[in-house]
Amino acid sequence: MHTFLLITILLLGFIITFQIARATEFVSIVQGEERTRKQSNRINAFLLLVFLIVGLFGVYWAHHTLADKTLGFDSSASDHGIKVDRMLKYTLIATGIVFVLTQVLLFWYSFKYQERENQKAYYFPHNNKLEMIWTVVPAIVLTVLISFGLVYWFQITGAAPENAATVEITGSQFKWEFRYPGKDGVLGKKNYKFIDESNDNSLGLIWDDAATHDDIVSGGPLHLVVNKPVRLVIGAKDVIHSVGLPHFRLKMDAVPGTPTTLWFTPIKTTKEMIKETGQENFVFEIACDQMCGAGHTGMRGEIIVETQEEYDQWMASQKAQYQTAVVEKEAPAAPAAAPKDSSAAKPADSTAAAAKPDSATTK
Template sequence: MSTVLVIAVAVLVFLVIFQIAKASEYVAILKGEDRSRKENNKINGFFMITFLIAGLIGVYYCNELLVDKTLFAQPSASVQGERVDDMMKLTLVITGIVFVLTQIALFVFAYKYQENDNRKVFFFPHNNTMEIIWTVIPAIALTVLVVIGLRNWFFFTSDAPKESAVVEVTGKQFGWIFRYAGEDGVFGKKYYRMIDPANNSLGLNWRDSADINIKDDPAAHDDIVQDQTMYVVKEKPVKLIINSRDVIHDVGLSAFRLKMDAVPGTPTTLWFTPKYTTKEMREITGNPNYQYEISCDQMCGNGHYSMKGIIEVVTQAEYDEWQAKQKPAYYAAFPDKDPSNQQQAVPVAVDSAKKVTALSSAKSISTASN
């Protein structure tokens, strides 16, 4: 019913505009084409100034109304993101000034130089000075912005500090997998043909496989694998090694003002230093449910909209406590290899032996009594 109503309204509006246009033609014929054109020219000139004033007020009002819904409403959550904010502000200032000046010139010229019987047309086909000015100045401004952007990009993607934590981020349809190196501090090898969605989501080399010429890598036995939630430490640089398990994704860290493509078979890197813990950002934003998000900023399939992960920024003590509770993914796939399970099995065996000995002793005493 609503669709029919919308169509009916659209048809009605079209008919009204069509009738107004026809009426204008009839009025022009009655008054004379020349006179009608001049009157329309004056009306259009008046509307140009009206639209200019209304448009500038509208731009200002929209900015005041919606600025709290943008990322500028909260500070950058990373040290590197501050550079992005500064670059964004500089870009907005330059383009904002250009926008306002060009719009004012456009509408004022349309009003001032409308058709007038007392003024002759002045043809202005070419002027080298003006062409140099409006070519060189924008070129210089854009060059400055590009250089600033490239410097920031090279900074984010350069070698991370030696003391940085390292987290491997892998995108998949439609979620994120995070891997941390174990006690040896080394990421184990992996191979896509070893992927098992149930027990080995990254394809870590946990066993020998003669058919695909893969050997067991002990360095992969202590790697910690987490789905959907990544833990990082406040004020400690963290380097992300970014991969994809299927199609092209994009690691979007809006709160940290960073992003990087996740390309199958081609690892990319990015590093940043968190400034606020999740708890601190909740206080800053006044939102008790605030969470740092990692989103996919590249269309990757039907479930793209739901591809969201969580980043928990914690203190070093909280991180150490969390890490102490984690078990390598290898033990989840091979529970019999888990030392904790083996330690629990030993007392059971001892108790069983004691029970057998006790029963034998009881039988011996009973036999002697008889």
């Protein structure tokens, strides 16, 4: 029903516009082409000035009322996100100044220099000074902004701090899997040839490598420690996915056969974000930012950022994948309990009891 109404409204709008154009054409024929053109120029020039004023007010109103919901400055939950927010703010300031200046000049000149009897347009084909200004100034501004972006990019993709935790994220249609190193702090080797879902080895871990014996594999949510750097090792099993972390202002492609990495430091716990946003069901989201198939929109993971104590308690409750996939399956079955001997439980025969001698005497 809504679609039918929308199509009807668009069709009526087209018909009305067409009829107005036809009526304007008939009026111009009756009144004279030149007079009609000059009248249309005056009306259009006035409307352009009105549009400038209303449009600038609309930009201001939208920013004033919706900036916190759409831009969300100072709401980043990572140290890297703070830098990204700052870079975005500088970009908006620079482009905003250019936008306001150019639009004011465009619409004001359209109004001021409209066609008049005593006014003649002046044309000049070239001006070296103007060419230098609008080429060099934007180039300098864009170079500075791009430099910020490159510096931040090389920071998160470079070497992580020595105290950084390591977590592996693997994407597949349409889920995320996470692997944590055990007490040795090292992720064991894996190979796609060893992937065996039926034997609890969905990531293809190589059990001959001792480093895999304490690795913990989880389907989520991903657990991270607040104020502790974490290095993400990202991969995929089928097609290209992308790890999107909007609350941390991060994104990295997950490519089959080519691990990618990034690192950051969470600065807000999930509980703190619940209080900050006022959303009781708030979670840090892992979104797939690369179209990966029919279930792409449902490929969503969650992150829990917690204190070190909470993280340690959670880790203590986890079981190494090697224990589940190998040790428990290869352990010999417990011997069956021997059946009880039914003959040993026979009740005593009351007739077999020894008879007491008769102590009575007869005379």
